[in-house]
Amino acid sequence: MAKCVACHQRLTLYVEPDEEDDEETMGGSSSANTGSYVDDDVQLQCGCHFHWQCLLDSYSMSECPNCGRNLIATTPSGEQQLLCNLKNEGGLQESLDILPILTEETYLKAYPEERRCRAFLEFCGEGDVEAIVDLLDDGDDGEENEETSGPGSGSSIDVLRYQDQIGSMGSGLHVAVQNQRVEVAWLLLLLASTLSVDQFPVAVLQAAQNLGMQREDQSGKADIRLLKDSQGMTAEQRAAGIGGLWIEWLQSGRLKPPAS
Template sequence: MAKCVACHKPLMLHVEPDEEDEDEPTGGSASANTGSYVDDDVQLQCGCHFHWQCLLDSYSMSECPNCGRNLITHTPSGEQQLLCNLKNEGGLQEGLDMLPLLTEESYLKAYPEERRCRAFLEFCGEGDVEAIVDLLNDNDEEEDGGHPDQGTGPNIDALRYQDHIGSMGSGLHVAIQNQRVEVAWLLLILASTLKMDQFPAEVLQAAHDLGIQREDQGEKTDIRSLKDSQGMTAEQRAAAIAGPWREWLQSGRLKPPAS
């Protein structure tokens, strides 16, 4: 059996049992609450195998950290890619381009204070409103003695964070691009000066149920004013997509406030 070339251990990951599972009676079997093992195998084109975390810990952007082979290839359109075969709890993915994931992890090694902001953008794209609310409500763990990689940092506003390794889009750009209407409403409540009477009653009720309320915007930038790397606001992105944003465009609720 192949082993990880970094740590020389089997290509498996131990998964701890859920707390609920630990509380359940085992019927005399101790194995029921000791967790389980899942595949954790990243096979690079050079043939070297790594655990996912072992690869992240030693990755050098273009070369295999074990044998030194250059792993970068190019798509038919000329874009760089780094292909691998990934086998984990989700099954086998052959020919997966890992370059975007590894680029982000390399960036976060240099700027760990942005990790929660990156998670925020991911939740905006997925439409996970509850996860966004939990993240925004969560106090920075490093202030309580937690691991410093877990926080946004005291000077980073997650709501207005822009994607520094991508298109420089904000959470509102991401929500619009992925047609996440609920997330767009949430961001307008929390990070814009759109008048509250412009929000549908059901949106305000949902916000109330989640414990969401707008803070004083003061001198903060209205999220509708943020521009991506192409100089486009969220409103301009919505105009290029149309779809569910037609009524939003007609109502003007995405229009940046006059400066």
């Protein structure tokens, strides 16, 4: 049976028992739920097997950390990919491209201070307003976090205005527009733009108040609508290319960058 080439252990992962299930088990019988083992097997194209975390811990660049074989393949359209067979508690996924995940994890090894920023962009894409609010509250990110730094961000990182350093250089507003997350777009305009408050629907302002979110002084901070991605496009220009629900936003001028 194959084992992880990094730690030489079985290709399984121990899962702690759920607290509620554990309480029910304890209440219903004399034996406790001791958790269980699930599959945790990443088989690379070279044939080497890793636990998922072991691969993340040892991967760098494009070679297998064990045998040194180049793992990068190129699609007919010219895009790079790194395929594997992933077997976990969700079953077997064959020919799964994990290059985007490994690229991000490699980047975060070098710049761990940007992990919260990456999570912020992910929440913007998912439309998870509550998660965004929790993340900002946790780091008090109406203000810049002076203890963190990263490429292209000077001496500090403003999570609200963070731009994707390993992708399109898009901001959270770009991501919200691309994924048609209207609630996120409203939240970002409230927290990181100078859009007049009277242009916000009452329901939006009330929802923000209920979440404990309010606009802080924007002096000396870039309006998020001014930020451009790697192709020089603002969120407004991206919205124009999508149309649909953004047409009314474009007509109202909400996404229009302020005059510099």
